[in-house]
Amino acid sequence: MTKSSWAGKNGPLLIAEIGGNHEGNFAYAKKLVKLAINSGVDVVKLQLYSGASLVSSVESKKRYKHFQKFELNQNQHIYLAKLCISSGVTYLASIWDLKMLEWADKYLKFYKIGSGDLTAYPIIKEFAKRGKPIVLSTGLSSMKEIKKTIKFLQKINKTYKNKNKLAILQCTSSYPTIDEEVNLKTLETFRKQTNLTVGYSHHNHGCLALITSYIMGAEILEFHFTDTRKGKKFRDHSISLTSKETKSLIEKIKRIKKIMGSEVKKPTKNEIKSKNIISFRRAVYPKKDLKKGHIIRENDLSYLRPNHGIDARNFKKLIGKKISSNLKKLKKIKI
Numbered sequence: 358m359t360k361s362s363w364a365g366k367n368g369p370l371l372i373a374e375i376g377g378n379h380e381g382n383f384a385y386a387k388k389l390v391k392l393a394i395n396s397g398v399d400v401v402k403l404q405l406y407s408g409a410s411l412v413s414s415v416e417s418k419k420r421y422k423h424f425q426k427f428e429l430n431q432n433q434h435i436y437l438a439k440l441c442i443s444s445g446v447t448y449l450a451s452i453w454d455l456k457m458l459e460w461a462d463k464y465l466k467f468y469k470i471g472s473g474d475l476t477a478y479p480i481i482k483e484f485a486k487r488g489k490p491i492v493l494s495t496g497l498s499s500m501k502e503i504k505k506t507i508k509f510l511q512k513i514n515k516t517y518k519n520k521n522k523l524a525i526l527q528c529t530s531s532y533p534t535i536d537e538e539v540n541l542k543t544l545e546t547f548r549k550q551t552n553l554t555v556g557y558s559h560h561n562h563g564c565l566a567l568i569t570s571y572i573m574g575a576e577i578l579e580f581h582f583t584d585t586r587k588g589k590k591f592r593d594h595s596i597s598l599t600s601k602e603t604k605s606l607i608e609k610i611k612r613i614k615k616i617m618g619s620e621v622k623k624p625t626k627n628e629i630k631s632k633n634i635i636s637f638r639r640a641v642y643p644k645k646d647l648k649k650g651h652i653i654r655e656n657d658l659s660y661l662r663p664n665h666g667i668d669a670r671n672f673k674k675l676i677g678k679k680i681s682s683n684l685k686k687l688k689k690i691k692i
Contacts, residue, residue, distance in 0.1 A: 362467065362490045362521045363554050363576045365399040367607055368614050370556070372400040372449065373582035377427045378593055386429060390437050393582050394444045396603040401441050402469065402579070405434060405461055406453035431460060438464035455483050465489065472496030472530045472558075475506050485513040490522045492577060494558045496530030500546065507551060520554045524577055527570070528558035533596045539566050544573050560596050564606045571610055572617075638664035640689065641672050647684040652677060665689040 363370045373393040379386035386403070393401045408414070408425035429437075434450070434457075441448035442464065451469045452458050467490035474480050475498050484491060491510065495503050503525065510517040517523040527543045539561050547555045556577025557570035567578050583589070583597035598606065624634060639660045647657060653675050660669045666689030667675065675690070684690060 361554075361576070363524055363556070366397070367610050369571055369575060369610065370400060370577045371398040371603075371607070371610075372402050372577065372579040373398040373598075373603065374402045374579055375582055376402070376404050376593055378581065378583050378591065378597060379427075379429070380591055381427045381429065383429060383433045386433070386437060387440070389582065389584060390440055392584055392600050393603075394441065394446050396582075396600045397607050398446065398582075398603060400447040400449050401437075401582075402449040402451070403429075403434065403437060404453065405450045405457040407457075410454035410456070431457070434461065435464070453480075455480065458483065462487070467492060470494065472498070472528050476502065478506075478509055481506065481510065482513055485510050485517065488514055488516050488522075490524070491517065492524045492526060492556070492579075494526045494528040494579075495543075495547075496528035496558070496560075500550065503547075504550070507553070520552065524554035524556055525551055526556045526558040526577060526579060527575075529560060532560055532592050533562050534560040536561065536566075541566065541570050541573055544570065544575055548574065562596060564598060564602060564609075567606060568609055568613065572613060635665070636663045638662065639669040640664045641667045641669055641675060642687050643684045643690065645686050647680055649680055649683050651680045653680065659687075661687070666691060 365371050373396065375386065375389050375393060379389055390401055406424060407428055408421050411424050412421040414421040438448040438461070447466055448464050449467070449469055450461060450465065451471045452461060453471075453474070468484045469492045470481060470484065472494040475493065475495060493506065507517070507523070507525070510523065525547045527541060527547065529538050529540065531538065541557065544555045544557065547553070554576050555574065556579065557567065557575045559567050559578065559580040567580060571578060581593050581597035582603065583594045583599060585599060586594050586597065589595070628634060639662055642659050642661050644657055644659045647653070655676055658672060658675065660672070
């Protein structure tokens with residue numbers, strides 16, 4: 358069996374999105390990356406961009422200045438990539454500047470296309486040509502748009518027809534996402550209509566939506582990550598999980614995985630060990646003393662626990678039979 362590209366240590370692939378939470382401070386970025394690594398996630402994710410390659414300084418001066426403020430340089434990103442890899446954690450970055458892809462690509466096992474770039478076909482094309490697995494977020498998008506982008510990817514490179522090569526994440530691009538707009542039922546829609554791997558990108562408060570999405574079959578869980586939400590002004594901190602919350606999420610996922618168990622229905626080891634199959638189930642017992650030679654009728658019998666003697670399922674085999682020796686009331690019947 359081919360190993361899934363999206364397998365995590367504890368089941369789903371857990372992506373801790375540092376994103377812009379470092380706010381352009383490299384020392385803080387290192388702290389957050391180390392904290393995420395030590396939290397037990399599978400992937401630590403950042404964002405590679407320059408303000409000039411992402412936002413029009415004429416049409417949106419305020420956002421242009423925002424992204425400029427949050428930039429890290431090439432050497433800083435390479436340091437963070439190597440920090441992740443040397444720690445046995447996958448490094449990932451949303452690359453919004455294709456020039457950066459040239460030096461960053463060797464550090465990436467797969468690509469992440471953010472919601473804002475789902476319709477940026479010229480950008481997507483460059484990733485698709487390289488053929489690495491792609492994770493595609495779907496915030497802001499209709500199902501029609503999502504299908505068109507999938508078709509575009511698959512036309513450029515047929516490898517993206519393989520669910521190990523392309524994953525679709527349910528995402529709502531509002532910060533925070535209110536409960537009514539998380540819409541996790543779309544996971545099943547994606548699964549049925551695309552036949553690809555599905556996951557969830559989280560912008561809701563807390564971790565309930567993450568847990569629910571896992572139960573609903575999400576194989577990838579992406580969430581923002583911070584050291585603390587206290588005193589933070591930047592938007593993304595408010596929807597981020599801390600290290601303690603991330604560890605708690607992992608423990609819940611481990612337990613849920615155990616609870617989900619096997620698809621095969623059979624008596625468990627402890628059901629067998631406890632002998633509850635005997636003590637909980639019923640057998641056939643005489644309602645009263647019955648003499649030798651008596652022909653057994655249905656109203657001679659009762660069905661009681663424990664399952665000693667003749668199983669209640671076999672009651673019809675007794676009806677009409679002649680008794681070969683006396684039977685005592687409520688004593689087990691021997692064949």
